[in-house]
Amino acid sequence: MTVAGEGVMADPQSDAIWILSSTFIVFTMQSGFGLLESGTVSVKNELNIMVKNAVDVVFGGLTYWIFGYGLSFGNASFSNAFIGWGDFFVTAEDEKLGIVYSKFFFQASFATTATTIVSGAMAERTKLVSYIVFSMINTVLFSIPAHWVWSSKGWLYMLGVVDIAGAGPVHIVGGVTGLVATLMLKPRHRRYDGERHKAPTMSSPTNAVLGMFMLWWGWHGFNCGSTFGISGLKWKLAARSAATTLCSSVAGGVGGFFLSYIMKDRKFDVKYMINGLLGSLVSVTAVCAVVQPWEGLIIGFVGSLVSNAGVALLDKLKIDDPVGCVVTHAVSGVWGMLVAGLFLRKDKLLNALYLHKASTGLFYGGGLYQLGIQSFAVVAIIIWTVVVSFICLKLIDVTLGLRVSLEEEIIGADIIEHGILEEEIIGADIIEHGIESIRNGHVRGETQDAIEQNTADNNHIEVNPAALVMGDDLFQGVIIHADLYNVIY
Numbered sequence: 001m002t003v004a005g006e007g008v009m010a011d012p013q014s015d016a017i018w019i020l021s022s023t024f025i026v027f028t029m030q031s032g033f034g035l036l037e038s039g040t041v042s043v044k045n046e047l048n049i050m051v052k053n054a055v056d057v058v059f060g061g062l063t064y065w066i067f068g069y070g071l072s073f074g075n076a077s078f079s080n081a082f083i084g085w086g087d088f089f090v091t092a093e094d095e096k097l098g099i100v101y102s103k104f105f106f107q108a109s110f111a112t113t114a115t116t117i118v119s120g121a122m123a124e125r126t127k128l129v130s131y132i133v134f135s136m137i138n139t140v141l142f143s144i145p146a147h148w149v150w151s152s153k154g155w156l157y158m159l160g161v162v163d164i165a166g167a168g169p170v171h172i173v174g175g176v177t178g179l180v181a182t183l184m185l186k187p188r189h190r191r192y193d194g195e196r197h198k199a200p201t202m203s204s205p206t207n208a209v210l211g212m213f214m215l216w217w218g219w220h221g222f223n224c225g226s227t228f229g230i231s232g233l234k235w236k237l238a239a240r241s242a243a244t245t246l247c248s249s250v251a252g253g254v255g256g257f258f259l260s261y262i263m264k265d266r267k268f269d270v271k272y273m274i275n276g277l278l279g280s281l282v283s284v285t286a287v288c289a290v291v292q293p294w295e296g297l298i299i300g301f302v303g304s305l306v307s308n309a310g311v312a313l314l315d316k317l318k319i320d321d322p323v324g325c326v327v328t329h330a331v332s333g334v335w336g337m338l339v340a341g342l343f344l345r346k347d348k349l350l351n352a353l354y355l356h357k358a359s360t361g362l363f364y365g366g367g368l369y370q371l372g373i374q375s376f377a378v379v380a381i382i383i384w385t386v387v388v389s390f391i392c393l394k395l396i397d398v399t400l401g402l403r404v405s406l407e408e409e410i411i412g413a414d415i416i417e418h419g420i421l422e423e424e425i426i427g428a429d430i431i432e433h434g435i436e437s438i439r440n441g442h443v444r445g446e447t448q449d450a451i452e453q454n455t456a457d458n459n460h461i462e463v464n465p466a467a468l469v470m471g472d473d474l475f476q477g478v479i480i481h482a483d484l485y486n487v488i489y
Helices: 012-040 043-073 094-121 128-150 155-159 167-185 205-225 234-263 270-287 293-316 325-343 348-352 369-399 406-411 428-439 445-456
Strands: 461-463 478-480
Touching: 012 043, 012 094, 012 205, 043 094, 043 128, 094 128, 094 167, 094 325, 128 155, 128 167, 128 369, 155 369, 167 270, 167 325, 167 369, 205 234, 205 270, 234 270, 234 293, 234 348, 270 293, 270 325, 293 325, 325 369
Parallel strands: none
Antiparallel strands: none
8 A cells, every 4th residue: 555655635535535435345355255265165164264254353453453553654753664653542633534544444454354364374273262362463464564665664665665555565474474374283184194185175166256256356446445545646546456457367367267277177177266366466466556457467367377386386295275375375475576676667657656766677677676676575574474473373372272173173163163053963972982083093994084085075974883993982873964064074
């Protein structure tokens, strides 16, 4: 968001209306993230991941009001190039009320988005209480880089970095934090056991695609609203942001379909489409208002290829990212930041975004300076995120514990943490006994495989008690139904 020049708005009322309207659209992205993530995870964790998306706004929004906004844009005597100070517990005087509150509202949507990205990487194996604490702390991870990039005192802003709508503070921070989290949590139960590399069945591909549509719509508010107004020349920048964002996403969708057709034996895998389209949107975020639509096509197509290739690479490395958010946001975000060092052109519209310190990109004869600044910003943000996110997550892990127990992971968070269908479980005590036996290795081989395969396929199955040998114990006979949310994964 280009608000570093905090002077008087040319038309404060029109600009505030634009900012507020854009933010209303941006907040619909929470619904999009929720549908995408809940549709991608297994059916036993659908509700839990939706709740975590609500947690991002509820608890993350609270801490952003308390201290996040102040760390980003506070302008008191202690503020400096590294950190903002002041404006804690955001309150504004009459003369600045419209500017401060609209900016706070807009930036709060960015802060909560940075946290929501992480929820996908932590899905299906993270305690809800621990995640609530994380969502409050994660405000710090976003707010400091936001100060570097968007505050008039920020050291990256002073160097001339270009990041219109948050490729660095939102997407790189969110994606890298997700990587740190998933490495600490380790893969889901049996995700990479032996030769089995197939991810659990998506609970609802339809919901995942619907979530993608909502994110696609919300992204236009994200990028167009980042002009921070429509007065003066900003309305032209907003229009260019809309056209460039659309073209980039179109190219990303083409890339996703193209890759799926080749890699999936002429099948159109929705995950390729989703990752390609979202990767393209992330890729154009940093430069949406300063490049042309045809350039957006190139940026988005490359972003789509990078996103899908990166997801496949993480899977090969046995890094379990259930929703694919690490690469889609972090790696595409890096590409998006570097794009500014390649495609940026100086024109009169650039000054309307207070980017007068920026230089022409490499492809237009500007040399390596801007690309160097963008690369430096990427490295700085990644180092900050890795170090601080590891410290925060480790503290939570040591004190509260990050990961749920094995039996809770097998049953699923919807039952364990939300009590969904708890009263409908047949023979709950027998199931609990069986889960304990699985954890201790007493149920093995064909029996365990049969249970997991049938429940994964959402079939009604009857288990022969004579087949369930657990040392000297036997199951008394148990019927597992599809509506038990895959009680045993």
